[in-house]
Amino acid sequence: MKRFLSLFRKNKATGKRNSYLILGCIFTGVILLMVFIGLFYMPYSPTKMDASSKLQGFSFKHWMGTDHMGRDVLSRVMYGSRVTLAIAASTIVIGAGLGTIIGALTGYFGGIFDEVSMRVIDAMLAFPSILLSLVFVSLFGTGTYQVAVALGISFVPSFARIVRGEFLRSKNMDYVEVARLQGVSDMRIIFVHILPNTVGVLMSSIMIGFNNAVLAEAGLSFLGIGAQPPYASLGNMLSDAQSYLFNRPSYVISIGVVIVIMVLGFSFLSEGIKRISNY
Amino acid sequence: MEVILDVTDLHIEFHDHDKPETVVEDFDLMLEKGEIVGIVGESGSGKSMSALAIAGLLKRHALTKNGRIMFDGHDLLTCDRKILRSYQGDEISIIFQEPMTSLNPVKKIGWQVEESLRIHHKEIDKVTRKKKAIEMMDAVGLREPEKVYDMYPHELSGGMRQRVMIAAAMIAEPRILIADEPTTALDVTIQAQIVELLRKLNKEKGTAIIFISHDLSLIRQLCQRVIVMQSGNIVETGNVEEIFRSPKMSYTRKLIAAIPQIDL
């Protein structure tokens, strides 16, 4: 704990503070706290409409104001952040999970399966990521679960690429050769011997991937093909709010700021973790 | 003889760490016209730093320089940058240890060889410039210079690249050529050829050469006079043969002893 706290203080040798880590923890902390509280308590129901209080500004009653249907924006943001984070998390679970398995097997065994899958993966990676997720959304259909799966699959190639590279590097290393000579099965070598050694690389790409997943989900739901109303994610809300830019600009801007804080938080956090060793 | 370069009391100090670090102290050098002077010493003895100072290539940040480097009536340490630049490449040229990285990888050889002419002699037109470059490349022993002219550095061997560097340094016929360990990165047979080439250029063009090396035997082949340096200081100076015969300092004896004895 003491060592953990020391990460936030000024480094004695360089006199510098790891401000990325500090800001990252603050931003991410705010978002996670909001989502966590939202699991047990929300000021209002995120779907309860109230025709008498449409598009109100910030107030003590409604901290972030109300939307065009009189719903409490703070409650909706609490709910929407949960949806966005949940979809991003499942995207990473699917993408990193499948990607690791494919990358591990192709990297370790090589051969024709490797050739073919790398051709396909290279072709997929040549595509802009938003287009790739649109392709899968159009295959699976729109909706919260479909989007989670579609995003997850479109994240598979980059993870497969990275893990395959790590396995190509590791498979001829001494410790693998020794294990092979001792008669350890291939599957055990892959998942027990080599995989733990790729964790470092995998973790940093998961951090970056999570950020991209948040952005991708927000983008898709902004386009109206993501989580479906009334249970909106942040992207839907932003798209709704855009129509009221002239009536109540604070509405759309506050939601955008929540997205930015979420993304900045994770990117600062990963940058800060990367820098721990340097400070 | 006419003295063309007079370095007195050169001090160089680094400041990029907590404590200032002296890398050159009380360095003196008088260079006569057409002479070849050797500077010898281990790595870190300050010989390359002195060379860079004479060539005007010490970075302006993180170090202090004191003393005087007199050339053509100007002190190169304190004179206007513009005056210094007008000498660089035209009157004072330098070649470096690493011919692999000293050439710009994305520019054609000919363009790089001609550069000093392009900067300092705008009166020379393009065709003449190319003719001069090819002549110079031929003079430094590059075979098929017309072809090499249109090639890129990565297409040449290390020895050829060093010849290109020499051609580029000599193109404006400078009065001083500084050769900073020009053969260290090359293999032995090429080393001998480069030393021979420097001797030839010295004789034919009358260029004075400051030849820097950690290898006393190379210095003996090329120079009349040698300066021995150790951790920033000049420890011995004089005629090469005399120093070989009776080295005054134990450090010099060590350097002599380090020469592999093959050519008996």
Next chain:
Amino acid sequence: MRYILKKVLSMVLTLFVVSLCVFLAFSLIPGDPVTRMFGTEATPELIAQYREKMGLNDPLLVRYFRWFTSFIQGDMGTSYDYKIPVAGMIAEKIPITLTLAIMSFVVMVLISIPLGIYIAKHENGIMDHIISILNQIIMAIPPFFSGILITFFFGVILRVFKPGGFVSYTKDFGAFIKYLILPAIAIALPKAAMATKLLRGSVIEEAGKDYTRTAYSRGNTTNAVLYRHVLKNAMIPVVTFMGMALADMVAGSIVIEQVFGIPGISRILLSSINNRDYPVVEAIIMGIAIMVLVINLLVDIIYRIIDPRIEVEE
């Protein structure tokens, strides 16, 4: 020449793989196209008749090659919903999306190259610090939100921009371009931030290399070293990035078209995804894929021009 030929061949191969993947994906999803076309009106006889007519009973690979060859010839199938050729539907929209992408690219280049060089020259100066913080923030703002912010700033506060006032390029080309400037900036900003950061790092790295010392030794001024020696070397990684960015911009314009109400291919793509009008989706995706591959090919060629070492390493 051999290099370019090799790149063209590899592009054709990738296009083949992409088209096969797209075709298989859309052929294997459950649901019969004919039933989809006629909805509740579909009778078994009608279905059988149309399946025969459209060649849906042939083996998959035969259908693929028929689809691919007609696609290359410009026949991209018929929309389920509108019953008109897809090619005609997207032909007039493509110039809008492409113009937007190219303008975004130009904006990115115009911002990032001068700025990257400037802050590299003044490394650790005040501007360097300000811009590196700005870069971090801009990179975290998704383009659709920066689009909204730009609309707010220029439309609501400054009142110099009329959101939704799109003019078609056939009507008034000048007004068309003028309307696209702000959307182009919204797309370009995050990419420009990344390119600036990349160029700054690249210039600083190259400036520390030995050949710059050689250049100084010949009497070059700092600016001459920067522009005649360092810049071309420093641009090598930046060109790769900018190529990828241009490909991303083609796709990124889909989202921005929604924000600014631009009737490019975005609207057709989104409505056909929502309505499962597969021939349209397929055609647009293939269209964008071809654009992306052509961009990649161009980048490879430009790359070859600035970096003569490429051929040797291959």
